[in-house]
Amino acid sequence: MAVACSLEAIVLQWSPSFVALGAVGYHNKPTGSFVTLFNSFKPLETSTGVAKDIPSLYGYGKVCQGSQRLDKRNIAQRGLDMVQSWITSKKTSDGSSPASFSRRYSSPLRTGHKTAHLFTESTVYRYVEDLTTPKTWFKANVDHILALYGKEHAIQKEDLYLVIGTLDAADYALFVSHNHPDGQVNFNVSSSARAGQEWGRFTTSTDLSASIVGGPVYVEEAPGYSSVSKISTVKTSGKWDTVLLARLRFPPDCTEPTSL
Numbered sequence: 099m100a101v102a103c104s105l106e107a108i109v110l111q112w113s114p115s116f117v118a119l120g121a122v123g124y125h126n127k128p129t130g131s132f133v134t135l136f137n138s139f140k141p142l143e144t145s146t147g148v149a150k151d152i153p154s155l156y157g158y159g160k161v162c163q164g165s166q167r168l169d170k171r172n173i174a175q176r177g178l179d180m181v182q183s184w185i186t187s188k189k190t191s192d193g194s195s196p197a198s199f200s201r202r203y204s205s206p207l208r209t210g211h212k213t214a215h216l217f218t219e220s221t222v223y224r225y226v227e228d229l230t231t232p233k234t235w236f237k238a239n240v241d242h243i244l245a246l247y248g249k250e251h252a253i254q255k256e257d258l259y260l261v262i263g264t265l266d267a268a269d270y271a272l273f274v275s276h277n278h279p280d281g282q283v284n285f286n287v288s289s290s291a292r293a294g295q296e297w298g299r300f301t302t303s304t305d306l307s308a309s310i311v312g313g314p315v316y317v318e319e320a321p322g323y324s325s326v327s328k329i330s331t332v333k334t335s336g337k338w339d340t341v342l343l344a345r346l347r348f349p350p351d352c353t354e355p356t357s358l
Contacts, residue, residue, distance in 0.1 A: 109259075110214060112328065114270060114339035119163060119224045120155060121261040122243065124253050132343060135247050138235060138260060148246055152239055159231035166223045199298070200289035207278045207302070214274045216341060217285040217298075218267040225263040229346070229357060236260045236346050236355045255348050262357065263344030269297040269332070270341050275325035279304055283325075296329040 111117075112130025123134040136145035138155040145152075155161060205215050226232055240255060247253065271285050281304035291297045302325075330339065346355040 109343040109345060110216065110272075111339075111341055111343065112272065114267075114330070114341045116266065116337040117261060117264055117340040117343060119226065119261060119264055121259075123259055123261075124251065124257045125259065132259075132261075132340070133251070135243070135251075138232070149243070152242055152246075153235075155232060155235045158235040158238070160228075161231050162227040164225050164227050168221045168223065169219070198289045199286035202284050202286050204282045204284045207275065207281050207283055209278065209280050212276050213278075215272070215283055217271040217273075218269060218341065219287075220268040222266045222338065223263070224266070225344070229262060232260055232262055232346055233355050236348075237353070240348065240355075256350050259343070259345035259347055260355070261343055261345050263342075264340045265342035266338040267330075267341045268338050270330045270339065271298060271300065272328045272341075273300055273325060274327070277324035278302070291332045293332050293334045295332055297332050298329060300327050300329070 109125060109132075111132060115131060117123075117132050117134060118137055120137045120139045121132070121134045122136055122138050123132055125131075126133050134144075136149045136152075137143075139161075141149040141152040141154060203217050205217075207213060240258060243258060244253070244255060273283050273285070275283070281302060284301045284303065285298055286301060287298040288296070344357065346357055348355050
């Protein structure tokens, strides 16, 4: 499915990695990743002592956190995927394994409109319920944070983020296009991807019937496209990657942090 959630001021990570709720850091534009300086809940423990004099966010008032797990596919559907994976794991007559896709997610593309799409299935949404305390803490400590990290990381006040919401995904697929004809982008989920392999493949088409389950899967990109994509590889353990962030920040020439 194409992800949509209630995160305000969403920041999409092009190079996802796990980011904890309460992280203080900045978005590294050249790499598309988030750089964590320390965590506002435990500044001393998470900064190797650099931020030892910055008080914990907990000291500024009550902070309630929430989380929601969203699974696109239920247990029965995942069981069928396992059976399909076993069937398609058999070799063909020439010794190779045929490409096989168990399902497809599609999203429309419109000529003249730049677009970014995120496809994922199992996710966890974590968030801070009330922003009063985080805003108070951020305003009181932003100058101290810049004094510690500003020069070394070449960042200014408006570059700093306080993470107040995250969307972590077991698997993800990112597609960004700046030039394309009317049509659609399809993400085809592999039925037999193993650890270390990409969990699916992107295809594009100007034929809208390609979104119908059981329709053709074109492995090449249709002509007229200028796009880039990134697909995660299957992992058997470890933390899920954070694909979306919601944050507090200071707009230029503003003294109050905002989530917008």
